[in-house]
Amino acid sequence: MDTAYRYDGSLEGFFCCIFAIYVNKEPPACFQTADDPQPTLFPVRWVDTDAAQAQRILNSLVKRSVQAKELVVKGFLTCAPDREMMLYRFIRALYDEGPGLLRRLSDDAVYPLSKAVRHLEGEVQLLRGFVRFSEFDGVLAGEIRPKNRVLPLLRPHFCARMREETFLLYDRTHLEGLFYQAGQWRILPMEDFQMAAPDGRELQFRRLWRKFYDTVAIEARLNPKLRMTHMPKRYWDTMTEFQEDTAVLPEG
Numbered sequence: 001m002d003t004a005y006r007y008d009g010s011l012e013g014f015f016c017c018i019f020a021i022y023v024n025k026e027p028p029a030c031f032q033t034a035d036d037p038q039p040t041l042f043p044v045r046w047v048d049t050d051a052a053q054a055q056r057i058l059n060s061l062v063k064r065s066v067q068a069k070e071l072v073v074k075g076f077l078t079c080a081p082d083r084e085m086m087l088y089r090f091i092r093a094l095y096d097e098g099p100g101l102l103r104r105l106s107d108d109a110v111y112p113l114s115k116a117v118r119h120l121e122g123e124v125q126l127l128r129g130f131v132r133f134s135e136f137d138g139v140l141a142g143e144i145r146p147k148n149r150v151l152p153l154l155r156p157h158f159c160a161r162m163r164e165e166t167f168l169l170y171d172r173t174h175l176e177g178l179f180y181q182a183g184q185w186r187i188l189p190m191e192d193f194q195m196a197a198p199d200g201r202e203l204q205f206r207r208l209w210r211k212f213y214d215t216v217a218i219e220a221r222l223n224p225k226l227r228m229t230h231m232p233k234r235y236w237d238t239m240t241e242f243q244e245d246t247a248v249l250p251e252g
Contacts (some may be wrong), residue, residue: 002029004042009033011076012054014084018091019053020045031084061091065099071113077149080116087113120148128157130231132240133167136196140167143195143238151178151187159185170195172238210240 003026007013014031021028029042061069068090075087093101093109104110123146131154133140140162144150151171158169159180166181170193177190231239 002027002042004028004030004032004040004044005047006032006034006037006044007047008049009035010049011073012051013047013049014076014087015054015057016049017047017084018057018088019050020047021088028085028088030082031088061094064094065102067102068094068099071102071117074117074120074153075113077152078116078120079147079149080112080119083116086116120150120153123148124150124153126232126235127154130235130239131158131169132238133169134195134198134202134240136198136202138166140165141170141195142167143170143172145172145234145238147173149174149176151176154178155185155187 003024005017005020005028007017017028017031020026024045026045030038030040032038032040032044058069061072072087072091075090076083080086089109090113093107101107101110105114127144127146127150131142131144133142135141149171151169151174154169155178158167158178162180163183168180169178170190171177175190175193176187177193179186179188
């Protein structure tokens with residue numbers, strides 16, 4: 001009988017759902033997280049996260065194809081609708097057909113996942129250049145509002161380039177933050193986070209950056225449509241060059 005699988009929302013928990021599907025021979029009607037349990041007419045099976053079970057599924061993916069494993073891991077970070085069902089269909093097809101599946105890019109089990117991962121990777125590439133950090137009492141902090149859960153993929157880039165710094169990068173969409181200090185990093189959930197008001201020194205740096213941005217622009221070659229193609233407008237609210245002083249001045 002088709003079953004609604006409910007789990008803790010982690011990748012390891014999802015792998016345990018895959019394990020339970022094959023052990024119990026109950027195909028999934030849907031997947032639900034503990035934080036977002038949807039009403040359903042199907043019987044619900046709660047799946048505990050078990051590290052050993054999750055590792056067995058991960059090993060089974062690697063055994064068939066390292067590329068397939070990477071697709072699944074990245075696919076779990078995407079904002080694709082029905083993400084878990086998309087991943088389940090891919091994993092089931094991979095188990096049935098082997099690594100040759102990856103050569104059939106238009107296959108119904110492959111194409112949606114590949115498309116979602118390309119969207120994720122494109123957003124990561126953009127944010128590597130669009131993230132703006134500000135200084136607060138010796139700590140660098142920045143905010144992003146991505147569609148996909150990008151922090152795990154942005155982490156190597158910023159930790160390598162800012163290895164001597166202490167910084168926080170906050171994801172407004174997924175309410176989590178990447179913390180880095182003295183060579184150590186963690187990605188942690190953050191509810192109701194508010195960035196501190198910048199002090200006078202930070203405000204001056206922001207004004208200098210905006211002045212530089214405005215100065216290097218060539219007025220005769222301004223092309224708003226082209227700019228929005230390379231720098232989508234939905235990223236502007238976290239980019240210093242698009243903020244006015246009234247938007248960053250501390251209250252009072």
